[in-house]
Amino acid sequence: MTLVLALEIFLAILVVAAAIWTITARETFAAVVGFVTYGLLLALVWMSLSSADIALTEAAIGSGVTGILLLGATARLEVAEKSIAARSGTALHLVAAIVCGLVTIGLATVVLALPDPAPTLASAVAANMRAVDLGNPVAAVLLAYRALDTLIESAVLPLALIGVWSLASDRFWGGRPGVQQRPDRQGLMVFLARLLAPFGLLTGIYIVWVGTDAPGGKFQGGTILAAMWILTIMAGITNTPPTGRLWLRIVLITGPIVFLAIGLAGFVVPGAFLAYPTGLAKPVILIIEAALTPSIAASLGLLLAGPPERMPEG
Amino acid sequence: MSYLLDIFTIAAISSGAFFFLAGTVGLLRFPDALTRLHALTKADNLGLGLVVLGLLPRAQGPLEALKLVIVWLLVLLASGTVAQLIGRAARRGSFLE
Numbered sequence: 001m002t003l004v005l006a007l008e009i010f011l012a013i014l015v016v017a018a019a020i021w022t023i024t025a026r027e028t029f030a031a032v033v034g035f036v037t038y039g040l041l042l043a044l045v046w047m048s049l050s051s052a053d054i055a056l057t058e059a060a061i062g063s064g065v066t067g068i069l070l071l072g073a074t075a076r077l078e079v080a081e082k083s084i085a086a087r088s089g090t091a092l093h094l095v096a097a098i099v100c101g102l103v104t105i106g107l108a109t110v111v112l113a114l115p116d117p118a119p120t121l122a123s124a125v126a127a128n129m130r131a132v133d134l135g136n137p138v139a140a141v142l143l144a145y146r147a148l149d150t151l152i153e154s155a156v157l158p159l160a161l162i163g164v165w166s167l168a169s170d171r172f173w174g175g176r177p178g179v180q181q182r183p184d185r186q187g188l189m190v191f192l193a194r195l196l197a198p199f200g201l202l203t204g205i206y207i208v209w210v211g212t213d214a215p216g217g218k219f220q221g222g223t224i225l226a227a228m229w230i231l232t233i234m235a236g237i238t239n240t241p242p243t244g245r246l247w248l249r250i251v252l253i254t255g256p257i258v259f260l261a262i263g264l265a266g267f268v269v270p271g272a273f274l275a276y277p278t279g280l281a282k283p284v285i286l287i288i289e290a291a292l293t294p295s296i297a298a299s300l301g302l303l304l305a306g307p308p309e310r311m312p313e314g
Numbered sequence: 315m316s317y318l319l320d321i322f323t324i325a326a327i328s329s330g331a332f333f334f335l336a337g338t339v340g341l342l343r344f345p346d347a348l349t350r351l352h353a354l355t356k357a358d359n360l361g362l363g364l365v366v367l368g369l370l371p372r373a374q375g376p377l378e379a380l381k382l383v384i385v386w387l388l389v390l391l392a393s394g395t396v397a398q399l400i401g402r403a404a405r406r407g408s409f410l411e
Contacts, residue, residue: 188402189395
């Protein structure tokens, strides 16, 4: 017990150290590397709290996808960065530090003021697990009791993508994102993509499938699928799709639309928004997960690919 | 029998931890990108390999043991490829200080 406690304290110190290193790093690139390390350490913290679902999400989205987005931003900022760094003086840093400090103190106060044991709905979730016929209580919360949150989350991704696409110049609208990647001569990336992508595809689908009964789910699995897609694009084996294509836009919105349609159908059968018909909860949830996975994978992949940068063809 | 397996696990994981330690020292102390990569990939390959070897007798069944081995193989693939990519970039001069 004391050994576990010592490990947890050590882990907490590492997380704080990584956070401090990230905000004090001089170069943006170094700060992003620090941020990714911080996210992976945080995933270990979630694992030590037995929250495998959150650990997976933190590692895949909080650290992985966000890290790559920030790396892309770093590369684009390189030119402008010096002038930005010159403009933001000590006063701005001080204000940011004070605001962040106040938020930290506020959060710490709230967490430390919780009664022991903390108020929980876990027993209510456990008591009603039979009604939705799922093995993973996290999936039951996300897709049954708090399905509205998940619906809004799934709608946020296409909206974010519209935001990224609207950064494109008018002449590139509807074109392919990113620059054309050539397969490298020594074939290193091609080798990795050919070997890893089938395996990643299988793992991604497995994590979505197992999500209703064990840690996993559409966001974690979708991230792996998106990563494999990006890997094949980086290796030059596949190309980014033209953003103007109708099929692509249908894939992007099918998930949220199916989810919304099932939610609206709830008004007719059980009589409330997002209520599932009795006895059919699990099949309906599986349909939602299956519809959302390609949308999430495509949205994340295209978010990583960035705004259209090539002329639309034909 | 279980006593022997315990000793095996402790010995293998300790050697694995030693390789991680040595790799980290190498990463911090070696003079340039290529030698640092050399130190780092030893930690991934041998260190993780020994840790996985030590954990094999603890696996719940053959399937879990297989998963552990696959994790090691995937890390081998990733670290080997990334080491090549970084090494190539270093040779071109973009990572040399």
